[in-house]
Amino acid sequence: MIYDGLMMKNKWLLLFGMVFCFTTISFAQPRFIYNPVFFARADQPIEISIRIDGNVSASDEMRIYFRTKGNESYDYIVSEKYGEEFRGSIPAQSASVGKIEYFFTFLYGGNIYTLPESNPYYEPFEIQITPVEPGNTITVRQPVSPLVAKKPRNSGNLLSLSTEKYLILSPENEERLMGEDVVIAVSLFFETGEIDIYKTKLLLDGRQVKPELSENLITYVPPHISEGRHEVDLNFIRSDGKEYEPVRRRFQVMSARRGGMVTLPFVSGASGNIYAESRSESYSGIRQNTNLTGGRLRGKTGFLHYGTRFYITSLENKNFQPRNRFLFWVEAKFFNLYGGDTSPRFSELILYGKRIRGFNVQLNLKLINFDFVMGQTYRSVKGISLNQLIIDPATQDTSYYNPATGDTVQNPISRYGTYDQNLLGLKVTFGRRRGSHLGFSAIKVKDDINSIQSGLKPKDNVVVGSDLQIAMFSNRFRWKTEGAFSILTDDISGGSLTKSNIDSLTGESIPFDPADFEKIIVLNTSTIPINPATFSSIAFTGTLQLRLLRNALTVKYKSIGAAYNSLGNPFIRKNIRGLFVNDRIRLFRNRVYLNLGYEKYKDNFSQDDGKPVLDLETHQLGINFFPGNGLPNLNLNYKTYQRNNGVAVFDNTSLNSVDERENNTTKELNINVNYDVRLFNLRHNLSVNYIKLDKTDALQGSRMMMPNFLPVAINNDIQSFSLQTRYQIPLRTTVSYSGNKNSFLGGLNLFEFSSIDARADYSMFQEKLNLYTGFRRFNASGGTQTNLPGAAYLGSLVIKYDKTQFNVGARLILKRKHQFIIDLTSIDFKDNGGYYDADNQFVVNPSFKDYMVRFRYELQF
């Protein structure tokens, strides 16, 4: 939390800050409502949903940053806004990934908030990727596994069924396929009288569907099928009415972006989709309308593969970084060309997935490969003057001017602008990109100082590096090492120093003129490192990955210098070195997966700033247990995380003293039970989660001796369960509950909430029409207190509100290509909370009646 940082400040300032923050926060800071996801199944997208309490506007943007644990760089997705809720989907991960780290950034009213609030890049949330349950192993290859004939536990009344009597033609068991390729087909070899074909029941995901039946063949083509895992159950009935034991088959429908195409009438051999969406909503009394459109297309002509993606929103605003996105690409055997919003990857230390609006050209000449990128990483955004800021109510465009002169007012500046920032990069790789190779990379990133006027510290950055990868034995052995060196000039607004400048400053004659190198990099007093011989701007990593003897072992050592800076990958944690070890062990025929993790880092190891080294140590144990035989699956994870800088004494004799002592331990326990069960001839999925987090301060006792101390203790206690039921009729219901208790600052700040959700989905006309309705009841309570003597209420917040939400919607599919969605949501928001003002008077927050209407059309081709 932000209070960790506040601990380090002057205590009086801290106290003032507390009061100020609480009163300010009550008006401005959004509150995240989030039940963390800790477990996710391999090979399935990870759905993330987070809510915001506050006046969320259409221009607010929530990003979810994520990376494989152990990696240096984050990718991100921009989540979609549904009223006060933001939804995003982290792409499916393979079981070998082990863990995903993620955090949120929320662009709100021109400011950026994060979750976790404190140290999000370095202490993010984690998701343990649980392997697919044995027997449910997904394979892309054509499976050769025998038919799955599931025998219910109580099969005494059922007739046994020989596999010679039927042949499931499609889908293959555990097959992955596109939604438009799904055909359920079963060939029959029954003798006359052995079966009453017209009583045969075919169930898709527990719902009976109407297949085409004949004595030889059963076929069914779902008019629409969602992405994800599905089950087919086939119940044969004998002529005398007796039932055979059922047959079950599982398969997985992949998203369209993973490949698979159907013919596009107007572009031969291409496929894709186009959609348009319009929303009208009112939240906290603020009405907003949003329109967006997007689409994607892939195709092939001759030897060329091509494609494009685009996303255009009415939220595009020149005062922010681009929200519209577009990309086109052409791929062939020897070259690839990407234009638009590209995300090139050279190496984790240098350039790795950063959005660049420009071109990326790859030449693949087998033994030597070239990767060239050129484009813009940030576009210019004007700064905002404080005194004459004008906001156009229609477009939200901002402008400023000096009415006295008619000129642009540059000072004082309310918000500094952003310069155009351009990147140029080249990577040469000897060997195969994905296999063993040696690569050399170089990038140059520079702000265009002429692009705006009210900017702050335009920068110039050059990074060079190399990477070596050795992969052997079908990638069971992989060694990768990367190294990079950076030079950053933090402020190039004054240009480069000249030889005479330096000579006069130092009194000595240097052997070169920095101005001669200005085109490569601007060198001046803000250049980091000033002395490259200190090696403080060097970063390197070494990673060993072994997959053998049921182990998936990763060992990584890294050392990132304090002065290392790559604007091609600004999220790299600097001034840290240490070891990361993780092993996943398969046991008992893959019924048990054991995850063991250890991390030991020295943060601030260079001590350039004079502050102590902070030791970070993490131990982790995870277990995935798949007992089979119809029993529930269990996932468990336990982690301890310790931060200790070894400072034992706090000298509080001066008002300016800062308590630098840090010695705290966080213990985190996550338990998840997931149970697929049949009860009352219905198929249910029950999921129960329990999360417990405790952060304790080893020095709390000594801190309590000081007046006005702020404890760092955090306690989180979260329980949730959900029950999803599929009925014989095409009805699916979901009931869920979650309770979340949070205590920060040793109890000074409390936040507690619970929600009950119920939802029903009903399909008609062979799933061409889907109707749904939902109900949600949300209660929150808590507040903040101050320990300011004599002002028990000043600045205190009281959180006490409830929301009742109704939602109805429909999805209509016509001719398998056209999809229409309409969605209506109504929220009754009653707020009895508020805050105490300077007169110790309690001010009640306003209540609202909110709504959202959403309409979407999508064409698939």
Add this chain to the structure above:
Amino acid sequence: MRSPIKVILSVFVLAGLFSINGTTDTKDIAFLFKTNGKVEIQQNGSKLWHGAKRGFRLNSGDKIRTGDNSLAALLFTDDKSLMKIRSRSDVIVKGERKQASIAKSIFMQVGEVFISVKKQRSVFRLETPTGVAAVKGTEFYGQMDEDGKFTILGISGIVELINKYGSVLVKAGEKGISTGDKAPQSQKAAPGDGKTWGQEGDNNEPQYDELEIPFKDKDGNIRTLQLRTKVKGKK
């Protein structure tokens, strides 16, 4: 001499049996597993062509034709034999159900097909105007061009290529050619043979990186080993 009445009765009984067989044992011999582009069916006994999508059931005698950049993949219902019919092809599917198996006979007037028969339960023949390919558990490409040249490329197993002048066995890695004016011949397939056969329309085929490694065989001849690895989507 048999009595005419008995003969007539026997004929009627046989005809009846035949008609029963004809209506029941030739139905649902296959179904369209996947379609891309323009795929049309002319059902046996009908003169009308109509479009067909996945899930469509095929009876014996049904004709299939495909347009440009099109593909029809069908599965036979007895043993999951797979046939992909490529662009600009014209094919008649015939089959007769015998207990749990279907004797299959495909007549291709022109076009290209890929056939995979892995668990063969019965006869599988690919017939063209200038030759017949009898399948014996295999995968192969078959191409019938408009000049009457029938070419097959063995992927695995053995195919017997027959015409009125003789026959030849075509093994994996070999190419068999039948032109209708002489006995069919087989030869080693050259690297790249069949590589581009009718790829258009079959967009779901996985993409591969290919590596070619030249080496000398025991006779000192330079040969090429082709390795293919599946490529994941990049963007």
